[in-house]
Amino acid sequence: MTTKFYDRLSNDLTQLLENPIDYNVTIEVGEAPNNQIFEVHSYILQSRCPYFRKKLNETSFNKNNVKVLKMSNISVEVFNVIIKYVYGGKISLEKLENSIIFDLLTSSKELDLDELVEHLQTHLITTNDASWLKQNFAQVYQTCYQVKSFDIIQRFYNNIISQHPNTIFESDNFISLPEDVIISIIELDDLQLDEYKIWDYVIHWGRSKNPTLPTNLDEWTSDNFLTLKTTLKNCLPHVRYFNISSERVLEKLYPYLQLFEPKLWLDINTKLLTPEKPISSTILPPRKILNSTRTLPIPSNIITxxxxxxxxxxxxxxxxxxxxxxxxxxxxxxxxxxxxxxxxxxxxxxxxxxxxxxxxxxxxxxxxxxxxxxxxxxxxxxxxxxxxxxxxxxxxxxxxxxxxxxxxxxxxxxxxxxxxxxxxxxxxxxxxxxxxxxxxxxxxxxxxxxxxxxxxxxxxxxxxxxxxxxxxxxxx
Known part of the structure; x- marks a missing residue:
């Protein structure tokens, strides 16, 4: 039987951080005048953090036999939490605001602290029924998508978007979302929204990226349609055209006929007129729309x-x-x-x-x-x-x-x-x-x-x- 004295070990290492005997690394954190210099030990940093292992191997000792690092993109408050975790394996979040915890999450990702990244995501989702995440939906969702590794929060948000799509489509931040985020949303199989409405939102997003396009569609030239088609070239393949009714095809799609390749437009109409006839275009599966009545979220930019x-x-x-x-x-x-x-x-x-x-x-x-x-x-x-x-x-x-x-x-x-x-x-x-x-x-x-x-x-x-x-x- 093996007895583990982890608490004592953690406390002793934390004391070493507070009284850095024989330190051989200094890390300047933050920007002046709010910067702070931390005196730390390379052997602990390299054994606990992949980022520091690589960084310290690339950094030479100065004449005082100390390696000097600078991390201006992390706040002193956030780094304090991280360095205590690195030394003692402990973290306390009770007194931190959720905005700081999210900054801590992004910094932990930069430092390749996978264990901490997973813990912080779970904390944000389970604390107060994730109210902060819902309140800051567009900003955090975009960050999570760009970082890629926040899979726990990403799944949480995808579930919200699927069940309550207006949360994102009707937000003031919708038109500012980058293309890859838009694509990730319209790819969702269980997005609870009629397909023609998804088309409307895609068109709205594309037109917002080209504010010089005429407001009245009747005034559009072929060049105007080509401009919009170029903007939406990566989004259009993810719309499920073959799940749009004939009435909506005429009302919603036909005015934008010039956005479609001739073969796709022919196949859309062929499927409507003779459903059994084979076509060559890819038919995406229909969305998994729930039968139960959905409660839409409150249409607010302030509250959840x-x-x-x-x-x-x-x-x-x-x-x-x-x-x-x-x-x-x-x-x-x-x-x-x-x-x-x-x-x-x-x-x-x-x-x-x-x-x-x-x-x-x-x-x-x-x-x-x-x-x-x-x-x-x-x-x-x-x-x-x-x-x-x-x-x-x-x-x-x-x-x-x-x-x-x-x-x-x-x-x-x-x-x-x-x-x-x-x-x-x-x-x-x-x-x-x-x-x-x-x-x-x-x-x-x-x-x-x-x-x-x-x-x-x-x-x-x-x-x-x-x-x-x-x-x-x-x-x-």
């Missing part, structure tokens, strides 16, 4: 489905949070980046609409705050309205359990949701005050009057990176 479940639980005054089957539908009414950031826009678009909720992403800090308003919004009659069910809130993306709800306590001073020429404020008591142009002006602030507690740790005025207003209705 998990956030929506938390809000719904607060609306119903539940002690425990809904985890599946949200009883409410969230219909997007206003989005700042789409409709404008002036508060008056909310009053104009949402006039006489009740049961609304506003989500605000604070500039610079990324905080998500907002308020639930069961009353009708008015684009006139600026005054305070009474409510017993309104509340303000702060949603935490790192740990949803730490989110803050502040319910109204002074009912007659609950909501100021009317607009007039001399006033452009939307107010939840003093708990949330949104004024003027939310993006270009720094008027908005949070307090405590008329509501239970403050939803922010300070009362500083702020501007807004994005905001969205939803109509909240019980599902039928």
């Amino acid at each position: 489905d998990e956030h929506a479940l938390k809000i719904s639980s607060w609306i119903d005054r539940r002690e425990t949070t809904y985890t599946v089957n949200n009883p409410y539908e969230f219909k997007l009414l206003v989005r700042g980046s789409r409709d404008g950031f002036d508060v008056k826009t909310i009053f104009n678009i949402c006039n006489k609409v009740s049961f609304t909720i506003i989500f605000v992403k604070v500039e610079d800090t990324g905080e998500i705050i907002g308020g639930y308003n069961p009353l009708k919004i008015h684009n006139s009659e600026n005054r305070w309205y009474s409510s017993r069910n309104s509340f303000a809130f702060s949603l935490k993306t790192e740990d949803l359990k730490n989110s803050i709800i502040s319910r109204v306590t002074k009912f007659g001073h609950a909501i100021n949701n009317g607009s007039c020429p001399n006033n452009s404020w939307l107010q939840f008591g003093n708990a949330l005050n949104l004024g003027g142009n939310l993006k270009t002006e720094t008027k908005s602030y949070c307090g405590t009057s008329a509501y239970e507690k403050s939803i922010r740790s300070n009362s500083d005025r702020f501007s807004v990176e994005e905001f969205e207003v939803f109509k909240v209705s019980p599902k039928k």
Whole structure:
């Protein structure tokens, strides 16, 4: 029987890192003035890390018999975690924000620390139901695809895309995705989307890459079609044309006839008119569309489905949070980046609409705050309205359990949701005050009057990176 004293070994090696006796390597990490020099030992680095084994073999000792390395692309905070793992085989993630953990993941990949790469992926997927990964979908998905080795997160994202394709196709980042990412998505066999809609999105992506193309298709020349065909040459073979109905072929494909090779276009029509007749074109299998009714994700650039479940639980005054089957539908009414950031826009678009909720992403800090308003919004009659069910809130993306709800306590001073020429404020008591142009002006602030507690740790005025207003209705 072999007895293993790994804890003692780990602690002793970690002490060697903290008191680097006989070090023979220095690593300058980060950029000045936030850089830091680590004094470490080549024999530990080479035995534990393939990257350092190669790097140190290529580096000569200086006159002080020390090898000098520089790693400006890794932050001091991230390298601190990595070097402690290299020496002691231990890692603690509890106090790290998920954005830092993702940076740690990409750095671990660069250093060929495969064990750490696998552990960090699993951690991000299992922590808080992967809410951070869902919140930062487009950015992380693109990084994962480019890196190739983040297979655990890649499979997680492919499952989301397959079941909820609008998550990616309707995002603001869709048109900025590179070609290889687009191809990887439309290759998915279980993508839950009608084939003609996939065609629409491919065309939309291609046209966005050529902004000089005429908006009106009737004005296109042969050169315009050739430009789009060139852009989409690697995407078009992955559309499953033989699974598109005749009506949709006429409506969707025919206007872009010049994108097709003559033989493929003939085969598409042959298959529609005489299905049993052999053709030479490759017929891709149909998508594996589920028969059950799918619940589409909330159409938001700010919050995730998990956030929506938390809000719904607060609306119903539940002690425990809904985890599946949200009883409410969230219909997007206003989005700042789409409709404008002036508060008056909310009053104009949402006039006489009740049961609304506003989500605000604070500039610079990324905080998500907002308020639930069961009353009708008015684009006139600026005054305070009474409510017993309104509340303000702060949603935490790192740990949803730490989110803050502040319910109204002074009912007659609950909501100021009317607009007039001399006033452009939307107010939840003093708990949330949104004024003027939310993006270009720094008027908005949070307090405590008329509501239970403050939803922010300070009362500083702020501007807004994005905001969205939803109509909240019980599902039928």
